[in-house]
Amino acid sequence: MKIGIYPGCSLEGSARDYNQSVFALAKAFDIEPVQIPDWNCCGATAAHNLNKELSLALPARILALAEKHGLDEIVVPCAACYSRLMVTQHELKIHPELKNRICEVIEMDYKGTSKVINVIEWIDKYIIPKLEEKVKKPFNYKVACYYGCLLVRPNKVLNYDRVEDPQTMDVVMNKIGATSLDFAFKTECCGAGLSISRTDIVSKLSGKIIEDAEHRGADAIIVACPMCHSNLDMRRADINKYWKTEFKIPVIFVTQAIGLAIGLTPEEVGFKRHFVEVKIS
Amino acid sequence: MSHSDHHIERNSLAAKVEKEVEVKAQKCYQCGKCSAGCPVAEDMDFPPSMVLRMLQTEIPANDEKILKSHSIWLCVTCEMCLTRCPMEIDIPSMMDYLRQKSRSESKENPKAKNIIAFHKSFLSSIKHTGRLYELGLILDYKRQSLNMTQDMSLGPKMLSRGKLHIFPEKIKDMAHMARIFKKTSK
Ligand code: SF4
């Protein structure tokens, strides 16, 4: 079957590992992800910080292109892009005048008819039903599922999972044989877009998340957001310097873990691209 | 006087926030939950609940302090405050508005220089390619923030892991992107 996909910029760059595992998983389950033709950046944090209209116009162009090409369901693996697209859909739905203005800006029709889903919803809907027959190598590890901010918030708009102690990712991980641990930092912020401009704050916040996961005896932190991944993985040297620690716990995308469970190799799911070595295979 | 008949000064920042982003600062009863859950509160000059309290006073000097604060730029839009606020006050949307107001009045806090430089570099990258060109972003940010030595070791490591493009990947309809930027620039 076919499904629309909005990879977003990080999946093409710093989160190539995530991209690789999403597409490998899709292939293994006979899903053909169709990229929204000529998609642009969603504007991320920068756009809504500096220019509200632009922050709605950029996602609106993406959604309008999806509609134009008949993609009525789009999976958005990046939690940050997912949040921007959902917030835009919501804003344009409740403010018709704003919608008209944005349509004028993007010179396109926009109806808001394409359904946007996050990676866990995609897994739930298309992977889980066929999972049991495919699991070859149960993922026998203790994991701390880290949801971060934008997969669950703003909850009134996303309407997804419980906001303080979400469970969806834990359920998926347990289904592939993992033991998901209770974890206090499930939805605490990693420092998000301050990675380059305020690395000190990111090191402080991300360090607390990692510390709790290690303290509880987790073998890996499981994530579904490229920004969370880059802060916890790529920034590990900064974190260890900040806290004078030697945290070694790997940070794995949920799609990589499922990939391993169904028999894909560490290479195929992109572990070689990580900064923190992953000894799990 | 009840909250509903509270007279709002038409020119106060609170009135503008109410008009532009439909956030009623007067609804805040200072429980402090927003500040307790805010990941960057301890780095801020005024935590979110205090920004609300200052807005409520509708005193021009306080409005000025807010627009010149470091806080509004440190907010990472994690949405924790909104989730926990018993009055459902949309602080993240309010912060977006305050940042843009601060910029249009040239009141940006000097300590936020790098954060703002990063956002600007990010937008300029999208403006020129339609998608984020991470290497270009990093170089432009270094130029704008004069932080030449920061993250020197990260670049090569990203390259060797295939995480950084040497050349930007442009979208096809760049003219469309240019028009969107033009129409939304104030
Ligand atoms: S959580 Fe809401 S009511 Fe409580 S202090 Fe913050 S803004 Fe005010």
Ligand code: SF4
């Ligand atoms: S959205 Fe901003 S103000 Fe609210 S909790 Fe997050 S960082 Fe703090």
